[in-house]
Amino acid sequence: MLSRDQVLHVARLARLELTDEEVERFGGELSKVLDHIELIGELGDLSDVPPTSHVIDVENALRADEPRPSLPRETALQSAPDTGDDGFRVPSPGATA
Amino acid sequence: MIGLTAAQAAAAIKSGDLDAAEYFDFYRRRAADDALNAYTWVAEQTPELDPDSAFAGVPIAIKDLFCTEGVPSQAGSKILEGYRPPYTATSVRRLKEAGGTLLGKTNQDEFAMGSSTENSAYGPTLNPWDTTRVPGGSSGGSAASVAAATAPWSIGTDTGGSIRQPAALTGIVGLKPTYGAISRYGMIAFASSLDQAGTFTRDVTDAALLLSAMVGPDPCDSTSIGLPEPIKPPTARDLKGIRLGVPEELSGEGIEPGVLEAFHETLELARRLGATVETTHLPHSPHGLAAYYLIAPAECSSNLARYDGVRFGFRAKDAKGGLLGMYTATREQGFGPEVKRRIMLGTYALSSGYYDAYYGRAQKVRTLIAQDFATAWEKFDFIVTPTAPSVAFELGAKTADPLAMYVNDVCTVPMSLAGIPGISIPNGLSEGLPVGFQLAGPAFSENCLLDAAFALEQAIGFDGSGAYA
Numbered sequence: 001m002l003s004r005d006q007v008l009h010v011a012r013l014a015r016l017e018l019t020d021e022e023v024e025r026f027g028g029e030l031s032k033v034l035d036h037i038e039l040i041g042e043l044g045d046l047s048d049v050p051p052t053s054h055v056i057d058v059e060n061a062l063r064a065d066e067p068r069p070s071l072p073r074e075t076a077l078q079s080a081p082d083t084g085d086d087g088f089r090v091p092s093p094g095a096t097a
Numbered sequence: 098m099i100g101l102t103a104a105q106a107a108a109a110i111k112s113g114d115l116d117a118a119e120y121f122d123f124y125r126r127r128a129a130d131d132a133l134n135a136y137t138w139v140a141e142q143t144p145e146l147d148p149d150s151a152f153a154g155v156p157i158a159i160k161d162l163f164c165t166e167g168v169p170s171q172a173g174s175k176i177l178e179g180y181r182p183p184y185t186a187t188s189v190r191r192l193k194e195a196g197g198t199l200l201g202k203t204n205q206d207e208f209a210m211g212s213s214t215e216n217s218a219y220g221p222t223l224n225p226w227d228t229t230r231v232p233g234g235s236s237g238g239s240a241a242s243v244a245a246a247t248a249p250w251s252i253g254t255d256t257g258g259s260i261r262q263p264a265a266l267t268g269i270v271g272l273k274p275t276y277g278a279i280s281r282y283g284m285i286a287f288a289s290s291l292d293q294a295g296t297f298t299r300d301v302t303d304a305a306l307l308l309s310a311m312v313g314p315d316p317c318d319s320t321s322i323g324l325p326e327p328i329k330p331p332t333a334r335d336l337k338g339i340r341l342g343v344p345e346e347l348s349g350e351g352i353e354p355g356v357l358e359a360f361h362e363t364l365e366l367a368r369r370l371g372a373t374v375e376t377t378h379l380p381h382s383p384h385g386l387a388a389y390y391l392i393a394p395a396e397c398s399s400n401l402a403r404y405d406g407v408r409f410g411f412r413a414k415d416a417k418g419g420l421l422g423m424y425t426a427t428r429e430q431g432f433g434p435e436v437k438r439r440i441m442l443g444t445y446a447l448s449s450g451y452y453d454a455y456y457g458r459a460q461k462v463r464t465l466i467a468q469d470f471a472t473a474w475e476k477f478d479f480i481v482t483p484t485a486p487s488v489a490f491e492l493g494a495k496t497a498d499p500l501a502m503y504v505n506d507v508c509t510v511p512m513s514l515a516g517i518p519g520i521s522i523p524n525g526l527s528e529g530l531p532v533g534f535q536l537a538g539p540a541f542s543e544n545c546l547l548d549a550a551f552a553l554e555q556a557i558g559f560d561g562s563g564a565y566a
Contacts, residue, residue: 016428016437030445049461055276058277076408081406091423
């Protein structure tokens with residue numbers, strides 16, 4: 001069972017601000033899923049098995065290094081929730097309120 | 098018009114028997130009047146149509162998570178509410194170049210996380226066979242649109258079964274090609290080492306045609322490699338010399354009796370068509386689900402870090418705590434429960450002290466599962482299983498228990514982990530609801546796979562008109 005502190009720690013790492021109700025619920029649900037996942041422990045020692053991160057072999061996928069136009073600034077900015085001075089506007093990183 | 102497959106409609110337009118604009122408008126109206134919540138956006142007017150192109154202007158419904166320039170692309174999430182991308186996904190662009198037209202964007206589980214399309218911020222999609230039931234997921238809108246004939250065909254994505262399972266639950270054909278066959282550029286990412294675009298169609302011939310236009314390497318996706326040969330229209334009439342392997346681990350325990358009954362009837366048909374059918378083993382497949390539910394959430398926790406309320410989509414209003422406070426409040430309000438659950442699971446699996454035991458180990462299990470298939474190909478041409486363990490279940494039946502929902506993917510996840518192609522074809526009804534039959538083949542075997550599926554489809558003679566007639 002994941003403790004309340006563990007859930008809060010993971011939420012902090014994931015930049016999620018959970019409600020008290022969510023902390024409670026996710027603790028239980030994640031523990032149940034992790035219990036199932038622990039089944040891969042049954043497979044014993046896997047130290048000789050190489051890990052797979054990419055399943056189809058691809059070697060050095062290279063393309064010609066040709067310059068091409070990038071998105072115009074106004075296009076890149078048009079989906080942003082807040083903009084100003086030709087950039088994305090965000091709250092001050094130092095602000096606490 | 099409604100009785101035509103997409104390939105038949107394209108042929109009729111080219112021969113002058115059908116008007117491309119009339120055909121588009123017929124489906125545009127059906128999509129606009131859709132009562133299943135299969136669409137999140139429908140075209141408001143008839144676009145430019147080229148009757149002489151390969152697809153002759155035949156409309157296509159596109160899963161919401163494909164970026165379509167200027168058209169809402171929200172991946173079923175509130176955090177992308179109102180997002181209209183400045184570019185179009187390569188796969189969609191290729192379909193347009195083939196003469197396909199954009200009919201609408203289809204509903205889905207948020208960021209493709211789910212097996213029922215109940216995890217959409219835009220409400221659940223209903224199953225046209227029984228509107229009290231789910232259409233499967235995550236590409237439930239794409240599946241329901243084709244099954245209900247509000248679209249002639251559609252595309253979706255499959256990470257652990259998100260094309261094959263909803264195709265099975267709605268009585269249509271769903272194809273997930275080999276990983277890398279189709280560019281992922283412009284597909285809003287869930288788990289990048291698993292995500293693969295594919296097709297929803299009424300029949301196997303349409304699947305081959307739709308796929309043929311989507312495949313190919315793309316300089317914008319370094320993992321895209323295309324296919325070694327062009328996709329051909331399937332023509333096989335029998336299965337002479339074809340060896341089918343039935344993995345015991347994925348065709349017995351945990352599968353509903355009605356689904357198993359249809360499965361065995363189809364195996365009998367396959368024998369009559371000349372195939373040999375033999376029981377075999379994929380010994381590590383029972384651990385596929387566990388490995389998948391570590392790898393996919395781990396990749397998602399990284400991919401979804403980009404949703405921070407800065408560059409696009411939703412931002413929480415009046416958040417306290419400066420920049421960090423804005424990030425956390427935006428993510429708290431913008432993501433739904435299942436997405437948060439998977440981000441939490443993935444973050445935990447990747448966190449210091451747990452990485453080796455969880456993520457590292459899951460990657461090794463992935464190797465073992467891929468090796469199981471490699472061994473199977475020494476004896477068999479295809480592995481066959483039921484596509485999903487049950488028929489479509491009732492709305493809300495599994496939302497309270499994440500693990501019960503995850504088990505829907507038990508027969509489709511191993512192929513995803515191995516990167517191999519799989520196709521689900523409808524092979525009958527159980528209690529009045531469609532059942533799917535899955536064929537999976539070695540990487541790049543799409544033409545053979547489509548041929549075998551075609552031969553079986555002809556023999557099964559499934560009639561899907563019950564969902565729209």
